[in-house]
Amino acid sequence: MDFEDWVVGPDGQSAKHSSGFTITVDGNPRDPQGVNPGKFPQGLSVIDQARLLRLGVEAIARAAKQKAAPRPKPAMPKSNVDRPVLSIKRKSETKTPA
Numbered sequence: 001m002d003f004e005d006w007v008v009g010p011d012g013q014s015a016k017h018s019s020g021f022t023i024t025v026d027g028n029p030r031d032p033q034g035v036n037p038g039k040f041p042q043g044l045s046v047i048d049q050a051r052l053l054r055l056g057v058e059a060i061a062r063a064a065k066q067k068a069a070p071r072p073k074p075a076m077p078k079s080n081v082d083r084p085v086l087s088i089k090r091k092s093e094t095k096t097p098a
Contacts, residue, residue: 003051006059012067015060023056029064032057 005018014024019041027033035057040049 001048003048003055004059006056008060008063012060012064015056015063017052017056019052021052021056023053023060025057025060030061032060 001019003017006015007018008015012029013026014022016022021041022038024036025032025034026036035053037053037056040052044052
């Protein structure tokens, strides 16, 4: 059995293994608040069940990371000369009463 053969659903919250096992996460896919596994395939040991569950959650997290593409940074002006400058010049020094 290929434990890494996962297909993540279009919602990004669920995944299905080639064996028919499904898993759904609650909350953020990269840091889920809860994991809802389906019925495990028969004949799997407890260790293999844990491995299948772990790799399913990792597949969902990996898909969420790829889906969140980095945003491009806004373009900065080429130089400060291109921007208008606002300056305030005071003619006399004024004192405010304390």
